[in-house]
Amino acid sequence: MAALSEHVAKAGLKTRFLLQRRFQSVASREWVAKRIANRVGRAQVPGTSEGRAAAAALDSEGFAMTPWLVSPDMAAEMRHYFAGHQSFNPYKRELGTFQAPDQAPPGTHVAHFKPEVVLNAPHGLAIANHPAVLEAVQAALGCKPTISYMAAWWSIAGHDQGQHAELFHRDYDDWRFIKMFVYLTDVDEGAGPHIYVRATHRENQLMPIRRYSDDEVANAFGRERFIQFEGAAGTSFLENTFGMHRGMPARVTPRLMFSAVYCQGPILYGPLKPILDAKQVEASSGLKLDPYVNRVYLRS
Template sequence: MGGFEFFLGATMGALARVRRKLRDLRSYANIRGVVFFAQRRVRQSAPRRRIAGLVARFLPPAKPVDPQLAPDVRHLQDQGFVNLDGLVTPAMAEEMRRHFEKSKVFAPYLEHSPVVSLQEAAKLDSHVLQIADQDLITCPHLLDIANDSKVLSIVEGAFGCKPTIGLMMAWWSVPTTDRKARHAQLFHRDYDDVDFLKLFIYLNDVDSENGPHEFVRSSQLSPKLRGAGRYSDEEVAAAFPPDQIVSFTGPASSAFIVNTTGLHRGLNVQKGTRLILQVVFSMLPMAYGPARPFQRREFSSTNAAIDPYINRVYVDHA
C-alpha cells in the first residue's frame, strides 16, 4: 500500500471513530447521562458512600431490614457479595433457559450487530450474545425475581433507601475463536450510578471452564486499582492475595448479589457456554436502562403487586 492510501485509510478510520464517539455521546445527552458521567469521576469508596448517603436522604425511605437478613446485608457491605440460596429453583432456571434458547440475540460490542437466532449467532464470533429486550421481558419469572422481597430487603438495607430496578439483562457467554479475554472478561470496576448492586443468576451449570463470575473479596472498599479501565491478572495479583479472589461456580439457579464497584470479571469461556441473568438495582434511573418503560402485560409474570416506584424504569403503571 502506498503512503497516500495509508494516510487516507488512517484518516477515514479516525473519522469513523470520532463519528462513533459522537453518536455514543448523543445517547447520554439527558439527565441520566449527566448523572452517570458526574458520579463516575468519584472513584474512592469513602466519598462515593458519602454522596450515596446524601442522595438516599432525598429518595423514598427503606423499610426496616428483616432481622433475619441483617447478616446478609453486613456480608454484602464487608465482603462485597452475598449468596442467595433458594431465590430461584432449578425448575425455574430450566424454564428460563428454555425461553432464552428460543430468544433472539445480538453482539453488544459489535457496531450495528444484527439481531439473530442463537443458532445463527456463531457467525458473529462474539464472546457475549445478549438477549434482545423484547425477549428478556417475556422471560418467565423475571419480574417476580427482580421484586423478590428478600432481595429488595437486602438491597434497601445496603442503600438506606428504596432502590430502582435500573437495568435487566441476560446473555450467553460463549468461546470466541481465539478464546482470549476481552472487555468485562478482564478485571474492572463498574461506576454505573451513585450506588448500585448487581443480582446475578446462573441459568445453566457454571464451572471453572464456562465463565464463572469472579470477584476480589472486599475490593469495593480498597483504595487500590480504582481506575475505570481494565486490569491484568498480574496487576490484580500484585495488589491482592490470591485467596481474596472468589470464583462463583455452581449449578443452574445459583444466585448472588455483588457490589461491582469492587474488582470483578466474567472469566473467558474455554468450553461450553454460560447463560446468566442480571438485575441491577440502582439509586437513580441508570444511563444504560431502557429509554421508555414497557407495559405490565408485556412481562411474563404473576399478577403479584409490585412497587410502582421501584419498577418505574421498566414497568409503565399509567
C-alpha cells in the same frame, strides 16, 4: 414532544453518569451517595433472615450468595425461554442477530437479548422483586431501590483470552448500586465463571476506569481473595460490582446469565420509558409489584 422529552431525560442521565465516574475514591462516592439516600428515603420492608444475612454479607464481603432465590426448575424455564429468542453482539451490532450460541459470528464473546425479551422472561420480575433481595439491596443502597437495568446474555464458548468485561475492572454505574446474577446454565471452570475479589468495594486501590490484568489485581489485593463462582443452573448471588471483578471467558461450554441492577435512581443503560403496563403484568403473573421500584420498566 415525546421524542424531545426522551432526549432531555437521556441527557440528564448521561450527565449524572459522567459526573459520578469522576469521583474515584470510596469516601467521596459515599459522601454523595448518603445524601441521595437521605433524599430518596427508605421503604418499610418485612424483615427476613435471608435478607438480613445477605445485607450483612454485602456490607462486609461485597457479595452474598442467595441459594433460596432460584430453583432448578425456574432456571430451566428461563433457559428454555431465552433459547427461543434472538441475541446479538453488543459490541458489534452490525453483525445482526442469531438464536443459538453456536450460531454466533466469529469473534463474538457475549450475546445479549433485547430489553423487551428480558422483561418478559418467566420468573424474571419475581426474582428481581423478591422481598429478601429488595431488603438486602435497600440496606446496601441506604434507600428504596430502583430496578434500573435488567439483562440476559450468553457467554459464547471457544475463547481462551478475555475481552471487555472478561478482564478485571470496577463498575461505575451509579453512586451506589448492587447487581444480582443468576446462572441459567451449569457453570464450571470451562463455562466462564464469575470472579470477585473479596471486600474490594471498600478499598482505594486500582481505582482508574480501565481493565486490569490478573497479576495487577493479585499484586494489589492478594490472589487468595479471588472468589470464583461455580455452580448448577439456578446458582445466584448479589454483588457490589464497584468491587474488582471479571467474568472468565467461556472456554468449553456457553454460559447463560440473567441479571438485575439496583440503583438509587434510573441510570443511562435502562430504557428511557417503561416497556409494559404494570397492571397487565400483575394481572397475568399474580405479582404485586412496587410502582417505585419498577418504574423504569413498568407503567403505573
